[in-house]
Amino acid sequence: MKTMQKLSFWKKIVLFSPLFLFFFAHTQGVFGAIVTFERDMRVGYQGEDVRALQKILNSEPKTVISLAGPGSPGQETDYFGVKTKSAVIKFQTLYLPEILSVSVDSITATGFVGPLTRLKLNALTTGVPSQNAIVATTSTTTTTTSSKLTREEKKSADFFQRLFLKQKPTFFNVSRYEASPGMEVFINGEGFLPQGNIVHIGSGYVADSVVSNEGRTLKFTVPTDVSFGKYNLYVSNKNGDSKDFFAGDFFTITNTPHNPPSIFSINPKNISRNDINKEIIITGSGFDQKNNTIYSSLGNISNLPSSGGNLIKIKLSDFPEFTKIKSIPTAIKVSFDVVIFVKTDAGGSITPSVLSLEF
Amino acid sequence: MKRITALIFCLVSVFVPLFHFAQAQSPLLAYGGEVRVVIPCTCTFNWWVFYAPLYPAPAPFPFVGALVITPGVTFPLAYPWFILPVPVPTTWQLGQYIPGAGICFIGVPPFCVPLPNWGHVMKAGASFPGFP
Numbered sequence: 323m324k325t326m327q328k329l330s331f332w333k334k335i336v337l338f339s340p341l342f343l344f345f346f347a348h349t350q351g352v353f354g355a356i357v358t359f360e361r362d363m364r365v366g367y368q369g370e371d372v373r374a375l376q377k378i379l380n381s382e383p384k385t386v387i388s389l390a391g392p393g394s395p396g397q398e399t400d401y402f403g404v405k406t407k408s409a410v411i412k413f414q415t416l417y418l419p420e421i422l423s424v425s426v427d428s429i430t431a432t433g434f435v436g437p438l439t440r441l442k443l444n445a446l447t448t449g450v451p452s453q454n455a456i457v458a459t460t461s462t463t464t465t466t467t468s469s470k471l472t473r474e475e476k477k478s479a480d481f482f483q484r485l486f487l488k489q490k491p492t493f494f495n496v497s498r499y500e501a502s503p504g505m506e507v508f509i510n511g512e513g514f515l516p517q518g519n520i521v522h523i524g525s526g527y528v529a530d531s532v533v534s535n536e537g538r539t540l541k542f543t544v545p546t547d548v549s550f551g552k553y554n555l556y557v558s559n560k561n562g563d564s565k566d567f568f569a570g571d572f573f574t575i576t577n578t579p580h581n582p583p584s585i586f587s588i589n590p591k592n593i594s595r596n597d598i599n600k601e602i603i604i605t606g607s608g609f610d611q612k613n614n615t616i617y618s619s620l621g622n623i624s625n626l627p628s629s630g631g632n633l634i635k636i637k638l639s640d641f642p643e644f645t646k647i648k649s650i651p652t653a654i655k656v657s658f659d660v661v662i663f664v665k666t667d668a669g670g671s672i673t674p675s676v677l678s679l680e681f
Numbered sequence: 682m683k684r685i686t687a688l689i690f691c692l693v694s695v696f697v698p699l700f701h702f703a704q705a706q707s708p709l710l711a712y713g714g715e716v717r718v719v720i721p722c723t724c725t726f727n728w729w730v731f732y733a734p735l736y737p738a739p740a741p742f743p744f745v746g747a748l749v750i751t752p753g754v755t756f757p758l759a760y761p762w763f764i765l766p767v768p769v770p771t772t773w774q775l776g777q778y779i780p781g782a783g784i785c786f787i788g789v790p791p792f793c794v795p796l797p798n799w800g801h802v803m804k805a806g807a808s809f810p811g812f813p
Contacts, residue, residue, distance in 0.1 A: 358708055619729070670788070
C-alpha cells in the first residue's frame with residue numbers, strides 16, 4: 323500500500339493502462355458477440371468480418387473450414403482464402419434453400435458471400451429468422467425481434483428486403499448500344515441470378531444460360547443469327563423480366579457498330595472552386611460532333627460539341643449546381659470528387675471519371 | 682517526454698477498444714451537415730444529397746460529401762417537410778445513416794449511371810432553411 327502511495331500520478335496511469343485495455347477488450351468481446359455482415363466477401367478479402375464468418379462456419383460440423391492449422395476451430399484468421407470459399411460453398415448448399423422461398427433448382431453455391439448469404443449469416447448471429455434478419459443489421463439494438471419492431475425499423479427492414487431480395491431483374495445500363503453478331507456485351511443491373519438468365523434481343527432472339535457472378539453484371543454474346551436492325555433488349559429469369567424498365571428499341575445490330583463514348587482523361591484532374599472559368603478538357607473517344615451530354619454529380623450539361631470526336635471542353639460554371647457550392651466558408655482544405663459520364667446517341671461512358679474539386 | 686508517452690498510451694488503450702466496440706455494435710452511424718445540392722436519382726427514384734460541411738461518424742473531422750435519401754424509406758423527424766418529398770438546400774440535417782447502402786442512379790434508361798455516396802439516410806431531422 324505504501325508503495326502505491328509513493329507512485330506518482332503518471333506512473334499509476336501507466337501501471338493501470340493495461341488493465342483498461344484488458345477491460346475494454348473483454349467487454350467488446352462480450353457485447354460484440356453479435357456481428358453483422360455488411361459487405362460482400364470473396365477470396366482475397368481480409369477483415370474481422372472474415373474471422374467472424376470463419377467462426378460461424380466452424381461452428382457447424384458440416385461447414386468446418388479445416389480440421390487443423392489456420393482456419394480450423396480456434397485458429398480462425400481474418401483472411402478469406404480458398405478453404406474459406408469451399409466452406410462457404412458448403413454453407414450455401416446447406417442453407418440457401420431455407421433462405422429462398424422459391425425453387426432453387428437453377429441456383430448453385432458460388433462461394434461468394436453476397437447479400438443472400440449475408441442475410442442468412444446475420445440471421446444466425448442475431449437469432450432472428452432469415453426474413454427478419456436484416457432488421458438486426460439496421461437497428462441500433464442488437465437483439466431486435468420482429469415483434470418489437472418500431473415503424474421506422476419496419477420501413478428499414480422492408481427497404482432492405484427489397485434491396486437484397488429483389489427477384490425481378492432490372493438493368494441500369496449496357497456497355498454498348500450497337501453491336502455486331504458474335505460480339506460480347508455487358509449488362510449492369512440487379513436481380514440477376516447466378517445462372518439461368520436469358521437476354522432477349524427483341525422477341526425473336528435470345529442468349530440463354532447467361533451467368534452472373536455477383537448478381538449485378540451479365541456478359542452475353544450476341545447470337546450470330548440475329549438480323550440487322552433495332553431491337554429492345556431485356557433480361558428474364560425465373561423471377562420475372564426487365565421489360566417494364568425500358569421498352570424502347572435502342573439496341574442496334576449492325577456490321578459496323580459505333581463504339582460508345584469513353585473518357586480517357588480529364589485535364590486538370592484537380593481544380594480549385596475559385597477557377598470558375600478555367601477550361602476543363604475531357605479527352606476520350608466516340609464523342610458526338612454536336613450533341614454530347616455530361617451527367618455529373620453537379621448536374622447535367624447538354625448539347626456539348628466535340629472537336630474531332632475526342633475532346634470536350636467545359637468550365638466549372640457550366641455545371642448547373644456549381645453555384646450552390648462555390649461559396650462555403652466552413653469547407654476549407656477539403657476536396658470533393660465530381661464524377662463525370664458522357665452520353666451520346668451511341669451509348670454512354672459507364673465507367674465514372676473523376677474531377678477533384680478543391681475547396 | 683515520459684508524460685506524453687504515458688498520455689498517448691492511455692488514450693490509445695481506452696479509445697481504440699471503444700472504437701472497435703462501436704464498430705461491432707451498429708451499422709447505423711450518426712451524421713450532420715448542411716444540404717447544399719440535391720440531385721434527383723432519375724433511375725432509382727430517390728435523392729442524392731450533397732452536404733458541406735458533412736460530419737459523418739466515425740470520421741473525427743468534417744468533410745464534404747453525399748448521402749442518399751429515399752422517400753418512403755428515410756424516416757423524417759423534426760421539420761419533415763424540409764426533408765421529404767424533396768430535401769431543401771441550406772437546411773441542416775442531423776440523423777443516422779447506413780454506410781455503403783446508398784444507391785443512386787442518374788440518367789435515362791437504358792443509360793443509368795451511379796453517383797457515389799457515403800450511405801443511405803435512415804432517419805433525419807432538419808432545421809429551417811438558412812438556420813443551423
